[in-house]
Amino acid sequence: xxxxxxxxxxxxxxxxxxxxxxxxxxxxxxxxxxxxxxxxxxxxxxxxxxxxxxxxxxxxxxxxxxxxxxxxxxxxxxxxxxxxxxxxxxxxxxxxxxxxxxxxxxxxxxxxxxxxxxxxxxxxx
Amino acid sequence: xxxxxxxxxxxxxxxxxxxxxxxxxxxxxxxxxxxxxxxxxxxxxxxxxxxxxxxxxxxxxxxxxxxxxxxxxxxxxxxxxxxxxxxxxxxxxxxxxxxxxxxxxxxxxxxxxxxxxxxxxxxxx
DNA sequence: CTTGCCTCTGACGTCAATGTCAGGTTTTAG
DNA sequence: CTAAAACCTGACATTGACGTCAGAGGCAAG
Numbered sequence: 001x002x003x004x005x006x007x008x009x010x011x012x013x014x015x016x017x018x019x020x021x022x023x024x025x026x027x028x029x030x031x032x033x034x035x036x037x038x039x040x041x042x043x044x045x046x047x048x049x050x051x052x053x054x055x056x057x058x059x060x061x062x063x064x065x066x067x068x069x070x071x072x073x074x075x076x077x078x079x080x081x082x083x084x085x086x087x088x089x090x091x092x093x094x095x096x097x098x099x100x101x102x103x104x105x106x107x108x109x110x111x112x113x114x115x116x117x118x119x120x121x122x123x124x125x
Numbered sequence: 126x127x128x129x130x131x132x133x134x135x136x137x138x139x140x141x142x143x144x145x146x147x148x149x150x151x152x153x154x155x156x157x158x159x160x161x162x163x164x165x166x167x168x169x170x171x172x173x174x175x176x177x178x179x180x181x182x183x184x185x186x187x188x189x190x191x192x193x194x195x196x197x198x199x200x201x202x203x204x205x206x207x208x209x210x211x212x213x214x215x216x217x218x219x220x221x222x223x224x225x226x227x228x229x230x231x232x233x234x235x236x237x238x239x240x241x242x243x244x245x246x247x248x249x250x
Numbered sequence: 251c252t253t254g255c256c257t258c259t260g261a262c263g264t265c266a267a268t269g270t271c272a273g274g275t276t277t278t279a280g
Numbered sequence: 281c282t283a284a285a286a287c288c289t290g291a292c293a294t295t296g297a298c299g300t301c302a303g304a305g306g307c308a309a310g
Contacts, residue, residue, distance in 0.1 A: 002277095004286060014287090015268060023267095033276055035287060048229075054219075055226040059266075068237055076237055084234050091227040094179075095220055101180040102216040104173075109209050112193055112201055119200060129256065139257085140298060148297095158306055160257055183296080257306070262299105269294070276287065 003028075006038045010046035017046065023059040025049055025066060045069075055091055128153075131163045135171035142171065148184040150174055150191060170194075180216055 007014045020026040021036075026045065028036035048069065052062050064083055068076050132139045145151040146161075151170065153161035173194065177187050189208055193201050 002287075013268070015270085018288095019267070031276095033287085034289095035276075051222070051226050051229070053267085055223055065233075068233055073236070073240055076241075078241075081234060081237055081241075084230055084237075088227055088230045088234065091223055091230070095223050095227065097176070098180055098216055098220050098223070101176050102213055102220070104176070105209055105213045105216070108193055109206060109213065111198070112206055112209075115198055116200060116203075116206075127257075138298075140300085143258095144298065156306095158257085159259095160306075178297080251310100253310090255307090258304080260302090262301085264299070265295105265297100267295100269292105271292085272290090274288080276285100278285075279283090280281100 001038050001040075003036045003038070006042055006046065009043050010050070012046060012050060020046070020049060024063050025059065055087075056094065057087060061087065126163050126165075128161045128163070131167055131171065134168050135175070137171060137175060145171070145174060149188050150184065180212075181219065182212060186212065 001009075003014050003017055007017055010017075017026065017036075021028060026042065026049070028038055028042075031037055049062060049066075052065070057065075061083070064080060065087070068080055068084065126134075128139050128142055132142055135142075142151065142161075146153060151167065151174070153163055153167075156162055174187060174191075177190070182190075186208070189205060190212070193205055193209065
């Protein structure tokens with residue numbers, strides 16, 4: 001498939017796909033005229049890249065980790081493994097932090113709602 | 126306290142505090158010479174602002190929600206309540222997404238580690 | 251008084267992922 | 281064949297939360 005179709009199927013912009021290639025996150029075969037061509041496999045790959053981006057990883061970090069994703073059965077450096085561990089731990093901490101923030105929001109909403117309902121009960125008897 | 130102390134106690138840069146004020150997230154009393162002064166209360170406030178930033182809220186959104194934080198006992202617009210609900214839901218979804226990503230990383234690490242150990246067992250009998 | 255540190259305003263720099271535009275080539279549909 | 285749509289490269293623009301620097305003033309200690 002060409003770049004437009006991949007973009008639509010993966011739900012990203014064409015521009016982003018070219019950027020990913022520029023960053024070494026994505027490769028493409030080129031037709032004689034120079035157009036990029038992709039296989040179905042790339043759809044998953046792009047969505048996984050997006051997932052890592054959403055998790056706060058940088059292009060550089062993703063570049064370091066993607067080889068492990070491509071061929072999890074080959075030998076990879078312990079450094080890469082350690083890096084994945086670091087990111088996993090960072091994610092865990094971040095998730096806990098977000099959950100705490102969400103709970104804080106919940107608390108605020110609950111008290112605000114209670115106050116509003118109390119007001120309403122007092123003014124419309 | 127002055128801005129430097131607040132920055133240190135809240136763990137942010139002086140620059141950030143001035144930026145928060147510029148965005149309407151933080152207020153300060155000014156001495157005759159124009160220096161900003163803060164109370165202990167501002168420490169909590171700044172850390173909470175940081176928390177919201179970390180949760181992906183923008184300055185604009187935080188500006189809309191902070192009045193509810195300041196005085197949860199007063200009446201606030203239903204719009205603000207709805208906004209908080211939206212952000213809460215967005216956070217919930219984001220947390221789930223991150224957890225999924227973390228699990229994916231875990232899976233990759235596990236298989237990579239297993240492969241490595243298998244290799245090692247084969248080469249050092 | 252002066253030395254050193256803190257603060258002020260204002261403005262420009264940064265970074266990363268993308269948007270956007272220009273000018274040209276390729277592919278597809280009719 | 282021709283027009284529309286998709287693609288190419290290359291470059292500049294954008295956004296948000298800051299960093300950083302310049303030039304000037306404030307404030308406690310020796």
